[in-house]
Amino acid sequence: MSALEIKHLFGLRGVSKHDIRLILDNAKQFREILERPVKKVPSLRGMTVVNLFFENSTRTRTSFELAEKRLSADTVNFTSSNSSVKKGETLVDTLRNIEAMKIDIVVVRHKGTGVPKFLADNSDAIIVNAGDGAHEHPTQALLDMLTIEEKLGTLEGKNVTIVGDIRHSRVARSNLWGMTTMGAHVTLCGPSTLVPRNTELMDKVTWESDVKKAVKDADAIIALRLQKERMDDALLPSMREYRNTFGITHELLECAKDKVLIMHPGPINRGVELDSEIADGDNSVILNQVTNGVAVRMAVLYLLAGGRANA
Amino acid sequence: MRNVILDNVRPFVDGKFENPTKMCLVDGAWADSAPEGSQEFDAKGALAIPALFGLGLDFKEPLRDDIYTFKDGVDAMRRGGFYGGLYESCANAIDDSLKLSAIQQISAKYGLSIAFLGAFSNGYQCKDLSEMVELAQGGAIGFGDGNQDCSRSRFLRLAMEYGSMTGKRFFFMPLDDSLRHHGLVHEGCYADTLGMKAIPRVAETIAAFRILEMARFLKVPVHFKQVSCGETLRLIEDARKIGVDVTCDVDIYHLLFDDSCLFNLDSNYNVPMPFRSAEDREALWKGLESGVVNAISINHDPVLRQDKEVNFEDAVPGAISLEVALPALWKSLCGRLSAARAVELLSTAPAQLAGVAPAEIRKGSAANLVLLDPDTPTEVTPSMFAGQVRNCPLLGQKLPSKILGTYLGGLWTEV
Numbered sequence: 001m002s003a004l005e006i007k008h009l010f011g012l013r014g015v016s017k018h019d020i021r022l023i024l025d026n027a028k029q030f031r032e033i034l035e036r037p038v039k040k041v042p043s044l045r046g047m048t049v050v051n052l053f054f055e056n057s058t059r060t061r062t063s064f065e066l067a068e069k070r071l072s073a074d075t076v077n078f079t080s081s082n083s084s085v086k087k088g089e090t091l092v093d094t095l096r097n098i099e100a101m102k103i104d105i106v107v108v109r110h111k112g113t114g115v116p117k118f119l120a121d122n123s124d125a126i127i128v129n130a131g132d133g134a135h136e137h138p139t140q141a142l143l144d145m146l147t148i149e150e151k152l153g154t155l156e157g158k159n160v161t162i163v164g165d166i167r168h169s170r171v172a173r174s175n176l177w178g179m180t181t182m183g184a185h186v187t188l189c190g191p192s193t194l195v196p197r198n199t200e201l202m203d204k205v206t207w208e209s210d211v212k213k214a215v216k217d218a219d220a221i222i223a224l225r226l227q228k229e230r231m232d233d234a235l236l237p238s239m240r241e242y243r244n245t246f247g248i249t250h251e252l253l254e255c256a257k258d259k260v261l262i263m264h265p266g267p268i269n270r271g272v273e274l275d276s277e278i279a280d281g282d283n284s285v286i287l288n289q290v291t292n293g294v295a296v297r298m299a300v301l302y303l304l305a306g307g308r309a310n311a
Numbered sequence: 312m313r314n315v316i317l318d319n320v321r322p323f324v325d326g327k328f329e330n331p332t333k334m335c336l337v338d339g340a341w342a343d344s345a346p347e348g349s350q351e352f353d354a355k356g357a358l359a360i361p362a363l364f365g366l367g368l369d370f371k372e373p374l375r376d377d378i379y380t381f382k383d384g385v386d387a388m389r390r391g392g393f394y395g396g397l398y399e400s401c402a403n404a405i406d407d408s409l410k411l412s413a414i415q416q417i418s419a420k421y422g423l424s425i426a427f428l429g430a431f432s433n434g435y436q437c438k439d440l441s442e443m444v445e446l447a448q449g450g451a452i453g454f455g456d457g458n459q460d461c462s463r464s465r466f467l468r469l470a471m472e473y474g475s476m477t478g479k480r481f482f483f484m485p486l487d488d489s490l491r492h493h494g495l496v497h498e499g500c501y502a503d504t505l506g507m508k509a510i511p512r513v514a515e516t517i518a519a520f521r522i523l524e525m526a527r528f529l530k531v532p533v534h535f536k537q538v539s540c541g542e543t544l545r546l547i548e549d550a551r552k553i554g555v556d557v558t559c560d561v562d563i564y565h566l567l568f569d570d571s572c573l574f575n576l577d578s579n580y581n582v583p584m585p586f587r588s589a590e591d592r593e594a595l596w597k598g599l600e601s602g603v604v605n606a607i608s609i610n611h612d613p614v615l616r617q618d619k620e621v622n623f624e625d626a627v628p629g630a631i632s633l634e635v636a637l638p639a640l641w642k643s644l645c646g647r648l649s650a651a652r653a654v655e656l657l658s659t660a661p662a663q664l665a666g667v668a669p670a671e672i673r674k675g676s677a678a679n680l681v682l683l684d685p686d687t688p689t690e691v692t693p694s695m696f697a698g699q700v701r702n703c704p705l706l707g708q709k710l711p712s713k714i715l716g717t718y719l720g721g722l723w724t725e726v
Binding site: 013090091092110111112113114115117118122133134135136167168169170173196197198199200201202 | 617
């Protein structure tokens with residue numbers, strides 16, 4: 001159990017239990033390192049990682065950058081607002097130009113589904129998906145899994161409920177693939193305009209329209225961020241009705257287990273998908289998720305780079 | 312080469328393939344003998360199929376001759392065995408008789424039978440009527456606004472009402488823009504798994520129903536291009552029962568692919584009308600069998616390499632097909648339909664829809680044909696394609712059959 005089967009991290013659909021286990025176990029070791037006074041290890045010394053972000057991101061990019069720096073990699077940040085993409089350069093040309101500067105790993109975020117795979121098909125670099133459209137956000141799901149294992153010991157047999165805008169959520173998609181692979185029971189719940197209609201290929205999860213039923217047996221609840229644009233697009237009538245119907249509130253949690261974990265990928269719309277008293281309450285592990293994000297990303301980068309070095 | 316002797320060839324005559332024989336093709340006709348010096352070609356039992364007629368040609372010239380030209384398009388037709396086609400550019404609205412005349416002059420240089428659709432609105436904007444009477448007088452065989460949705464029902468009514476004076480057919484790709492809502496792919500389990508913006512079937516059926524109702528009301532003949540789902544075929548059948556004059560075609564690639572191809576995330580699968588489910592694909596095949604579908608369309612739509620070498624959602628939609636259509640589809644067609652129906656769908660019926668005389672193979676008369684070895688596979692390589700574009704979903708794949716040569720407009724081209 002020392003090398004990943006995957007060469008890149010595009011998503012968690014199709015990733016084996018072996019690989020997810022390896023990433024989580026390595027992340028636990030990096031998690032310990034993050035508690036030390038000196039948080040840096042030399043694992044990626046001499047390697048260059050480019051953070052290629054075509055979409056705005058603060059926490060994911062910062063988390064990746066910290067992970068890279070703590071692995072002693074050289075890092076370069078490339079955002080579409082300051083790049084040649086603005087001048088009309090194609091994605092492939094952008095990548096090839098960056099690659100010509102002898103980089104090793106590209107962490108990419110893009111609005112388009114499949115961009116990480118597209119880049120891997122057109123480059124020799126190791127590609128890590130930091131979010132592609134509404135497709136996948138694998139490191140977010142891995143950090144969610146790490147947080148649940150940290151708090152509950154295992155994912156096997158645990159009930160995880162994801163509430164909110166499933167249709168547009170890359171976090172939900174990555175979680176449903178990853179968590180079911182690791183033996184968790186995943187329940188998805190959201191307004192009918194915000195859940196996919198065609199779920200034949202997502203048949204390992206339970207779809208529940210009643211949020212009270214969805215949270216009843218949950219060991220962990222992940223509330224998804226609700227984008228304001230969903231109102232503009234007539235997918236929902238109001239934030240108020242959403243909060244009253246699908247928000248994670250004190251009243252809703254009276255239907256759930258006492259020690260249910262409350263999780264959120266951030267940034268939170270307080271008083272919409274999550275009430276403040278819940279976000280800051282005893283059951284909340286949201287800041288643990290943030291810390292675990294760095295550890296998981298260190299593990300992913302370390303293992304993928306190791307796979308290349310051993311090839 | 313204008314004269315060629317095809318040895319050991321099986322010509323399609325009177326609805327069936329004859330036993331292997333010799334064909335002397337002289338000055339565009341099947342003659343009893345060929346003059347000395349004619350090229351001889353051993354067809355080794357290959358089929359001589361009446362040349363095909365391509366519905367949905369877009370050669371981009373003149374506005375986008377940086378992408379593709381008529382010369383490229385005619386080259387592709389000769390490689391693929393097409394003696395003619397129906398031209399409708401999504402980029403260049405042929406919305407007045409001068410534009411029509413200009414493009415007819417370009418086309419006439421190449422000697423193949425290309426018919427033209429005129430736009431029914433200026434610039435495909437669905438705001439002002441085009442000069443449809445003059446377009447019809449100039450030779451437009453019907454009217455269509457490219458792949459644009461005409462969701463303004465009153466304008467649609469007026470366009471069809473005014474155009475009815477010409478007696479011409481109106482051509483539509485039925486897709487409601489509002490329901491499409493920036494979608495690119497079929498709304499089904501693959502799109503939902505990938506989180507892609509998608510187009511539900513109702514975007515097609517609602518647009519089709521609106522047009523059928525208008526056609527019934529105004530008694531105007533209509534044609535649906537690239538029908539992609541079974542529900543639309545049912546609407547067409549129902550409309551015919553109450554007397555609506557409606558014809559339709561299905562796109563070649565919709566017979567070959569369904570939305571499971573999305574998992575490849577190959578931008579060559581990004582086409583204007585999305586590939587729908589396996590059940591829809593089967594419904595289209597059943598429509599060919601039952602006769603609900605009138606013709607198979609080609610929709611040859613060249614896209615520059617740099618506009619396809621991007622991620623799926625940022626790619627320009629469109630696929631080229633002239634060079635590969637026949638070898639890709641022939642065996643599947645003949646597996647489910649008679650050879651006569653296959654020829655009808657690819658050659659006779661599309662030509663009739665465009666008002667062009669169908670190609671036929673008959674001793675003593677003009678011959679336009681394509682020579683196909685049905686059992687020799689062909690690998691689709693970049694060199695198969697004319698011009699600079701390569702946006703073919705079959706690139707790199709093996710086709711079950713192989714084109715050996717074509718005889719079009721009296722010119723033999725060995726492929």
